[in-house]
Amino acid sequence: MTEKPAKNPMTSTSRRTFLGAGLALGGAAIAGKAASAAEGEDVILEKQTWNQFLGDGVDARPYGTPSQFEQHVVRRDVSWLTADPISSVNFTPLHELDGIITPNGLCFERHHAGIAEVDPAKHRLMINGLVDKPLVFTMQDLMRFPRRNHVYFLECAANSGMEWRGAQLNGCQFTHGMVHNVMYTGVPLKYLLEEAGVKTNGKWVMPEGADASAMTRSIPMFKALEDCLVAFKMNGEALRPEQGYPLRLVVPGWEGNMWVKWLRRIEVGDEPWHHREETSKYTDLLENGKARRFTWEMDAKSVITNPSPQAPLLHSKGQTVVTGVAWSGRGTIERVDVSIDGGTNWRSARIDGPSLDKSIHRFYYDFEWNGSPLLLQSRAMDSTGYVQPTKSALRAERGTNSIYHNNGIQTWHVKANGEVENVEVS
Amino acid sequence: MSKSLKLLIASAAVAALVTPALAGSFNLGREATPDEVAAWDIDVRPDGTGLPEGKGTVAEGEEVFAEQCASCHGDFGEGVDRWPVLAGGQGTLKSDRPVKTIGSYWPYLSTVWDYINRAMPFGHAQSLEPDQVYAITAYLLNMNDLVDADFELSKENFTSVRLPNEANFIDDPRPDTPVMASGKEPCMENCKEGEVKITSRAAVLDVTPEEQAEAGKGAVD
Numbered sequence: 001m002t003e004k005p006a007k008n009p010m011t012s013t014s015r016r017t018f019l020g021a022g023l024a025l026g027g028a029a030i031a032g033k034a035a036s037a038a039e040g041e042d043v044i045l046e047k048q049t050w051n052q053f054l055g056d057g058v059d060a061r062p063y064g065t066p067s068q069f070e071q072h073v074v075r076r077d078v079s080w081l082t083a084d085p086i087s088s089v090n091f092t093p094l095h096e097l098d099g100i101i102t103p104n105g106l107c108f109e110r111h112h113a114g115i116a117e118v119d120p121a122k123h124r125l126m127i128n129g130l131v132d133k134p135l136v137f138t139m140q141d142l143m144r145f146p147r148r149n150h151v152y153f154l155e156c157a158a159n160s161g162m163e164w165r166g167a168q169l170n171g172c173q174f175t176h177g178m179v180h181n182v183m184y185t186g187v188p189l190k191y192l193l194e195e196a197g198v199k200t201n202g203k204w205v206m207p208e209g210a211d212a213s214a215m216t217r218s219i220p221m222f223k224a225l226e227d228c229l230v231a232f233k234m235n236g237e238a239l240r241p242e243q244g245y246p247l248r249l250v251v252p253g254w255e256g257n258m259w260v261k262w263l264r265r266i267e268v269g270d271e272p273w274h275h276r277e278e279t280s281k282y283t284d285l286l287e288n289g290k291a292r293r294f295t296w297e298m299d300a301k302s303v304i305t306n307p308s309p310q311a312p313l314l315h316s317k318g319q320t321v322v323t324g325v326a327w328s329g330r331g332t333i334e335r336v337d338v339s340i341d342g343g344t345n346w347r348s349a350r351i352d353g354p355s356l357d358k359s360i361h362r363f364y365y366d367f368e369w370n371g372s373p374l375l376l377q378s379r380a381m382d383s384t385g386y387v388q389p390t391k392s393a394l395r396a397e398r399g400t401n402s403i404y405h406n407n408g409i410q411t412w413h414v415k416a417n418g419e420v421e422n423v424e425v426s
Numbered sequence: 427m428s429k430s431l432k433l434l435i436a437s438a439a440v441a442a443l444v445t446p447a448l449a450g451s452f453n454l455g456r457e458a459t460p461d462e463v464a465a466w467d468i469d470v471r472p473d474g475t476g477l478p479e480g481k482g483t484v485a486e487g488e489e490v491f492a493e494q495c496a497s498c499h500g501d502f503g504e505g506v507d508r509w510p511v512l513a514g515g516q517g518t519l520k521s522d523r524p525v526k527t528i529g530s531y532w533p534y535l536s537t538v539w540d541y542i543n544r545a546m547p548f549g550h551a552q553s554l555e556p557d558q559v560y561a562i563t564a565y566l567l568n569m570n571d572l573v574d575a576d577f578e579l580s581k582e583n584f585t586s587v588r589l590p591n592e593a594n595f596i597d598d599p600r601p602d603t604p605v606m607a608s609g610k611e612p613c614m615e616n617c618k619e620g621e622v623k624i625t626s627r628a629a630v631l632d633v634t635p636e637e638q639a640e641a642g643k644g645a646v647d
Binding site: 135170335422 | 463
């Protein structure tokens with residue numbers, strides 16, 4: 001009988017393998033001692049457990065999870081923001097991500113009555129109102145329509161809303177983390193509306209969710225026919241429950257609240273409904289007491305994700321990578337400029353990776369840091385020529401009570417020791 | 427039949443198979459029954475479309491509100507902790523701390539009825555009878571000093587009640603900040619005069635989670 005080979009003691013719990021590993025570890029310790037006279041790093045001169053012992057087999061992790069060393073990479077919430085975590089929001093850890101795609105488990109969550117756990121076999125999508133024939137679709141019905149794949153950003157209109165009155169939260173996760181960017185697979189809403197036959201006076205649609213908040217919004221017909229999707233997949237797999245499993249609406253470039261999750265009904269009407277989320281919420285109060293309504297489009301915006309308060313510059317002066325994300329609800333990102341002196345002088349950053357319509361873009365600015373403090377800013381310009389404004393330009397137009405649609409330029413103060421603080425500048 | 431004719435028919439059949447379906451011709455889904463539509467079609471609009479038969483008085487509403495709503499919203503709609511304030515706030519919209527309530531901010535009464543009916547009470551949605559929703563709505567109007575204590579709200583008189591802030595909602599004028607003409611670039615050199623100074627610091631407030639978090643200003647919705 002042959003002895004079973006020892007598994008990595010970090011992941012194995014059986015007594016037999018633990019004993020075997022203990023012996024082997026003793027051996028490694030002796031080897032390490034002998035090597036201590038050698039010059040160099042222990043991580044090279046000493047054998048690591050993973051160099052010698054076996055890891056988990058293919059049956060151990062049927063649905064993979066990130067490395068145990070990445071456990072800090074999670075969505076976080078700000079408990080004082082809302083009365084209760086059931087109707088609340090958490091934030092994407094933008095400072096831990098790269099590229100343009102947000103992993104499904106890190107996409108920020110915003111729901112109004114908790115995560116509905118919907119059985120897809122019992123889920124139906126109804127189309128009613130001003131149509132020739134009200135219809136009901138099962139999930140299987142929906143998957144028989146021709147499908148489309150699109151990468152789109154979803155940004156909550158309240159992203160950066162806490163910063164209207166001044167710098168408040170230390171971390172781009174909290175100041176800018178109500179955004180994510182995934183590839184959706186779904187069916188054009190147009191096909192479903194055409195199947196039901198929209199009457200000539202049908203000018204608006206009202207999507208409605210199946211959760212206990214029964215979320216509703218009014219969407220003009222032109223947008224519904226232009227590019228809205230009824231999606232069932234994100235990044236190739238089924239929608240996550242917190243993102244509306246089994247079905248959500250995708251409203252490219254428009255505020256996240258309209259992307260109704262757990263989508264169960266679409267009504268066609270001749271007038272908007274003026275429901276709670278488009279009157280008492282998601283309207284932008286101005287300094288003069290008037291309020292803008294139906295502020296659907298998300299303006300061009302960018303933020304430097306690294307360095308940022310949660311991701312300080314831990315290395316010495318010299319070659320330094322500044323990176324961040326930019327997006328626009330009106331098209332693609334044409335350019336991103338970066339300033340290290342608080343907006344006096346700008347250099348064009350390098351956009352790397354796909355440049356897709358109404359999708360996050362990734363930019364890099366590689367430069368030689370001389371070790372002195374920096375006032376880092378990024379400024380996006382989209383394909384319509386719209387330039388991301390300063391926060392003071394936004395306040396001059398709107399005051400500080402708008403809550404929503406704060407896309408102003410963010411400033412990070414990088415100190416000589418590499419710490420980073422959220423600041424505003426003159 | 428000639429060989430070429432056979433081929434022609436065969437290729438026509440193939441073409442029919444691969445031709446994209448025309449609008450409305452996927453033949454998927456089934457017709458919804460009137461009862462199914464009625465079960466889900468609960469939305470109400472400012473013109474009263476969608477309101478069911480029913481009525482309720484301020485006094486009846488006060489009772490239901492105390493039982494079903496006051497634990498979060500307070501006996502007088504003042505809001506407990508950070509739960510929404512429903513009454514008061516008139517005259518605050520231009521101030522540093524606007525209080526956006528049904529009376530001070532909401533443009534349409536139908537929004538109140540629709541939202542209570544679809545989503546309230548929090549945690550037991552769609553459990554109220556139409557008469558109870560009319561009564562709670564009447565009580566909310568009374569708490570906002572918009573109707574007298576003996577008022578009864580019904581399907582019939584619903585659209586005669588207007589909320590005071592209706593006229594203060596305007597359409598979206600964005601973009602309200604500069605857009606570059608084609609081929610132009612934004613300022614790249616010497617864009618600010620004088621030394622750039624820090625005017626605001628997050629560390630002063632220190633409301634970031636995992637620090638000694640105090641309640642910060644602002645809200646997400």
